[in-house]
Amino acid sequence: MHTAGGRPRPPTIHDVAREAGVSRGTVSRVLNGGRNVSTAARDAVEAAILRTGYVVNRHARSLITGRSDSVGFLLTEPQERFFEDPNFNVLLRGCTEALAAHDVPLLLMIAGTEAERRRITRYITAGHVDGVLLVSSHSGDPVAVRLREAGVPLVACGKPIGQGTKVSYVAAADRDGAREMVQYLLSLGRRRVGTVTGPLDTPGGVERLAGYREVLAEAGLGADDRLIANGDYSRASGEAAAERLLAEAPDLDAVFVASDLMAQGVLAALQRAGRRVPEDVAVGGFDDSPAALATQPPMTTIRQPWGRISAEMVRVLLAQIGGEDPAAVILPTELVHRASA
Amino acid sequence: MHTAGGRPRPPTIHDVAREAGVSRGTVSRVLNGGRNVSTAARDAVEAAILRTGYVVNRHARSLITGRSDSVGFLLTEPQERFFEDPNFNVLLRGCTEALAAHDVPLLLMIAGTEAERRRITRYITAGHVDGVLLVSSHSGDPVAVRLREAGVPLVACGKPIGQGTKVSYVAAADRDGAREMVQYLLSLGRRRVGTVTGPLDTPGGVERLAGYREVLAEAGLGADDRLIANGDYSRASGEAAAERLLAEAPDLDAVFVASDLMAQGVLAALQRAGRRVPEDVAVGGFDDSPAALATQPPMTTIRQPWGRISAEMVRVLLAQIGGEDPAAVILPTELVHRASA
DNA sequence: CTGAAAGCGCTTACAG
DNA sequence: CTGAAAGCGCTTACAG
Structure with a gap:
């Protein structure tokens, strides 16, 4: 069966269950860590997954779990500066990769104008994202404040000024x-x-x-x-x-x-x-x-240890989404001697 | 009511319907273009949406429509080069903003290694994204080929070599x-x-x-x-x-x-x-x-007219997701006279 | 350890 | 124009 666009309709948990000769509940259990599943059942399900090419439908999962299993990477500074800044690339790449290792997609969000800030704040607080990696060190950033008040898991790159100790951050020394x-x-x-x-x-x-x-x-x-x-x-x-x-x-x-x-x-x-x-x-x-x-x-x-900074930002954010308390991480820098001094 | 994380459970279409004194179907209709809805009903629903702060649950919507209402921005070249390249920033920013104007989130994907290529291909072909903006002009890119074969709407930045006329692209002259x-x-x-x-x-x-x-x-x-x-x-x-x-x-x-x-x-x-x-x-x-x-x-x-390039990439991709045929767009360049010549 | 069942929040024919 | 109902694909108590 194909949709209009010609893309085949992917197999569902139902197909896997039939193929493996178990119930859909059992398939779901092996998908979610495999607690309380016999080895035989697990093997049958795993084989059926391979055979059918099954991939979980994240929308269905999210609908019931209430999690989106994705995080936002949010820029709130005037964009020009960031996009001119080579550090931005390093950070973005690092975060994307660290997240990919956890199979968590990264949504890129740019809040340049007030209209965008409002739209993005609504989007995030509506739960379309489980947490956000925040790149904005300017004090009094209204988006950061609103997100924090809404209880959205947040980790900033650099210590946020005037936000108390409530928000997680990762910074170089x-x-x-x-x-x-x-x-x-x-x-x-x-x-x-x-x-x-x-x-x-x-x-x-x-x-x-x-x-x-x-x-x-x-x-x-x-x-x-x-x-x-x-x-x-x-x-x-x-x-x-x-x-x-x-x-x-x-x-x-x-x-x-x-x-x-x-x-x-x-x-x-x-x-x-x-x-x-x-x-x-x-x-x-x-x-x-x-x-x-x-x-x-x-x-x-x-x-600046960008690789470690991005990895730590992701680690702290994921931990916080998992229920842990906020944390601050400070990473050491290193003098690189070249020719200008 | 709050979840463990302290985030309030957002209002649903049900709350809006009750508030507006109509059925959930009617709310859904005004949400989706407002065809076949009386002015009175629409007004009541819109007022109720404002009052409740309702935001659509995209997962529920996607589950039923089969669309994800998001697109991927995929890098398949060796990453180092791209992230060193200042053009990358301009393109990424342009695409993010053009997409934001359509309220479509952008997922950033980096397929540097073979393992990542496989994972990302599965992710995309599983329908987690409606289409992809492809930044890879190297010929014989295996990801591009696999995606095209899977019927995924695709638009490349720059003319893909050896892909025939089947894939959309936007390029400078x-x-x-x-x-x-x-x-x-x-x-x-x-x-x-x-x-x-x-x-x-x-x-x-x-x-x-x-x-x-x-x-x-x-x-x-x-x-x-x-x-x-x-x-x-x-x-x-x-x-x-x-x-x-x-x-x-x-x-x-x-x-x-x-x-x-x-x-x-x-x-x-x-x-x-x-x-x-x-x-x-x-x-x-x-x-x-x-x-x-x-x-x-x-x-x-x-x-290179990056602003137009990214805007056109988004336009063509969205059109293709909407069922239109692939298209190629060529944009003129301009000589900028400064001091080196 | 496992199945049957309820339900997440939406959209969309289907009647009327 | 509108409501009632089915169903999208999953997860998770609940029994057994």
């Missing part, structure tokens, strides 16, 4: 990573070390700046606001920030940049200003994204 | 775009114009090379294989290809590169060899991906 880079820059003999920060309403922006400040203070180098310029993680903002730094602190001899993409922009500004990297100004990035390999010279940077 | 770039390079007075091709088992690779050859022949410039080097769309392959070009044809004065990412690599090799761009060697890319803006100098390139 931002402050430690920043500390390591700035210490390294100092170990090179640099003394006028500037920084280009991320957005200060994101945990990465705040923590990396804090790490920078701590190390300078510990080294006895006084705070100097002329050495600090804000960026928004985009390449263009890094370029603009570097120009400001150059104008306000021309004696700059190193810069710690809070993302590789911004560091690309910093490199461009430095080259335009005739400063050699690393001879005149050493540049350290953050992320170890693909962008770090595309620069001239290749970028010395702090590696 | 690769050959015309290549022609325009090479003509432009010639108009600059360049006479030793090389090219770095894409993989020659992809339509983009083949067509862009063909455009290059045509224009040179039309200009009366004889074919010279030393001016042609193959790449695989990756940055590193562009760098290696440029080195070969420089070794075999040191008098090179322009290069048409079949992707911006490869062109990044070409720029690096050229700079290392001490050639100025564009003074000594003019470089033209292809894609107008974000990579084209990140280079020094910014890249002159051929813009």
Whole structure:
């Protein structure tokens, strides 16, 4: 029997039961872990499944279990930034694969506009997804708040600002990573070390700046606001920030940049200003994204363990869907030494 | 009433019917287009929907309609390349948004290994998805073949090689775009114009090379294989290809590169060899991906209309799911003039 | 360990 | 135009 489109109607649990000579209940039991099933019955059912090519109908299952057996991957930042950001790819790929290993499909959702935010919130709270992997570190994200209030299992990438301890998250040790880079820059003999920060309403922006400040203070180098310029993680903002730094602190001899993409922009500004990297100004990035390999010279940077981050996000989310309490996971970073510093 | 997780059990069509004082059948009718429903009934139902916050249970609907009302976005190339490729982001975002406008969720699927290919093929042919947006232009892709044989609605990004006319696709006018770039390079007075091709088992690779050859022949410039080097769309392959070009044809004065990412690599090799761009060697890319803006100098390139490509892919796929025949859509490209040529 | 039965929330002919 | 009813393919107490 075929539908209009020519796709054959797949076998159901009923076909398998007939083929195996058991009841549909028994088939369902072997499908769901095989508790309370005799070996003979299980074998017969498994053989029948192979013979018929049976695949469970997820809609029927979901209808009765109330679970969708799928999760959402939700972007709530202004999309441009994310899609420009090479980290996004790594994270998305990692999550897709980790989920696939559990046979859980990933639904991609982009909440760029207010209308989309409303639509997606309704979609999620209606239970069309069992939980969500949230990529939005901006504080006061209304979607995150609404989802949390609705009791939707949630795990954020990066510590959500101002959400208390109620929401799970997985993050790299931002402050430690920043500390390591700035210490390294100092170990090179640099003394006028500037920084280009991320957005200060994101945990990465705040923590990396804090790490920078701590190390300078510990080294006895006084705070100097002329050495600090804000960026928004985009390449263009890094370029603009570097120009400001150059104008306000021309004696700059190193810069710690809070993302590789911004560091690309910093490199461009430095080259335009005739400063050699690393001879005149050493540049350290953050992320170890693909962008770090595309620069001239290749970028010395702090590696974020994206593979582990995505795997942990999935693990924590699945656990929470299974009834466990929220959890926070912090993963160590690593200095990757290349040529820019 | 709440489930264990604390999520409220959403209202059903039954609640809406009671609230509106009609039968469940009538509610369903207004939900599904409102044919054969009186204005009074429709108004009552719509008011009841608002009041109850009703959202359709897609699983129940799918169980009966046999449709999943979702589509897959399937990557079957070796993943590394795709995830390195900035075009991927643009395409994925465009498709997600175009689908969202139709309220159709996108499932992201990555078929990197043979095991994943098998699992995903089963998943799709089991009907868990109504159709798939296929990103794989390599010839002989086994997943594409199996899906087509199973009658799954499919639309590819780029013309699938060797699949006949049975499968829908949306593509940019690769050959015309290549022609325009090479003509432009010639108009600059360049006479030793090389090219770095894409993989020659992809339509983009083949067509862009063909455009290059045509224009040179039309200009009366004889074919010279030393001016042609193959790449695989990756940055590193562009760098290696440029080195070969420089070794075999040191008098090179322009290069048409079949992707911006490869062109990044070409720029690096050229700079290392001490050639100025564009003074000594003019470089033209292809894609107008974000990579084209990140280079020094910014890249002159051929813009692929990604927004339209993704919108058309979605349109054609949805039409096909609705019963229409396959279709091919070719979209024009555009020369974007920047500083590298 | 196993079968019969109820029911998940919807859609869709079928009568009227 | 509308209601009553069947049924989509599953899971899960409930008996036995």
